[in-house]
């Protein structure tokens with residue numbers, strides 16, 4: 001507990017981290033771009049009746065959330081600032097940008 005309080009005290013950005021949700025519907029992301037801060041979490045929710053995938057090959061932090069069906073969401077906490085191009089491996093036309101500010 002002592003350590004947790006110390007962490008919150010020394011990392012105000014972490015304490016104020018926000019949650020965002022991006023939906024995938026009609027083979028498109030619900031927003032073309034999203035501006036967030038380091039430490040923020042983004043949930044990618046599949047609202048289509050078929051599977052989507054989420055990945056990025058962007059420099060700050062690469063990840064692959066795999067493939068998942070309708071109604072499911074997977075989240076990523078962005079721990080590094082920079083520009084991320086988010087893509088779906090199943091539908092190459094699906095792309096969005098996330099700009100993570102320090």
Ligand SMILES: [Cu+2]
Nearest residue numbers: 052088090091
């Ligand atoms: Cu897709």
